[in-house]
Amino acid sequence: MKIINISSRSDLIGALASSFCLIHCVATPLLFTFPIVNSANNNHGHNLWWGILDLVFLGISLLAVNKSATHTTKSWVGYALWGTWGSLALIILNEKISLIPIWEEAIYLPAIALVFLHIYNRKYCRCGNEKCCAVK
Template sequence: MLRNNRIMSIPLKSDFIGAWASGLCLVHCTITPFLFVAQTCAASCCEVAPSWWRSIDLLFLLVSFVAVYRSVGNSSRGWMRYALWIAWVLLSLSVSNEYFGVFEVSEILAQSPAVSLIILHLYNRKYCACEAEACCAVS
């Protein structure tokens, strides 16, 4: 019985971690401009965030990738699998666009994939988590 509880906690943990990672990513992206405006470019006057701060984006992408991968493998709904991957791809495109500046995108549009991942992970955790190992094989 304990073994089944451990197996059942895997999708719940990946959705929980995914929702938190996406939420922290959203907070990170939202507060970055305010932190560096508040700093008022004191001594070295730089307009761009330090590389260590920008690398946090990549950490969030990696954590969210693992969370989506685990959640997709344990979701009972086929459409949820596609929705999670689409949201993750859009998030990675949004982060890539921040680095390379290919398109001018509003902040709300750029951060909407993170909000989508939060909502999808929470929905998947509540309504789509497998109740038996066999359900994940069925779409």
């Protein structure tokens, strides 16, 4: 017995993961401006677990994008989901390794786009059965 059927709820899971990612990204600079948080972290500026949340949200989003893109009735939505997820992944990985300088707020655009794409796909692009789920 499956507790969560990711195929039927991939857009909901993706929208939630992207929303939590967005909240996480907005809260990070606000949270770590407080001196009490920085002193509790030995002045490193962030906890390891807080930084790992980026990757957790990215992984959940990957699963959701994969299912949503393969079960959409509009091919452009699938391509948009993958392109947006790819740009989000590049921004997050660049932030981790500091390869090229990108302004901090750049992460908001793909996160917001993923939320809207999942909501759009859930409302307008879902097929009723498995036979129509091939990307057209």
